[in-house]
Amino acid sequence: MNIGALVKQIRKRNGWSQTKMATALNVSKPTISLYEHGKRCPSKRAVQTFMRLFSLANAEEKAQLREWTK
Secondary structure, eight states, X not given: OOHHHHHHHHHHHTTOOHHHHHHHXXXXXXXXXXXXXXXXOOOTTOHHHHHHHHHHOXXXXXXXXXXXXX
C-alpha cells in the first residue's frame, strides 16, 4: 500500500474528514488531499507530522508506516 492510500485508510477508519485530519496533523486540507492522491508524501524529515500520523494508526497501519520509512 502506498503512503497516500494509508493516509486515506487511517482518516476513514477514524471517521474523519480531510479537514479534521489536517487539523490533527497541523497541515492544510489541500496537503491531505495531495497525500491521498499520491501527489505529495509526508516528509520523513517532518517528524512531528509523521509522528502524529503514526499515533492515529492501528497496529497494522503502524507496521506499514514503519515499512514506508525504511
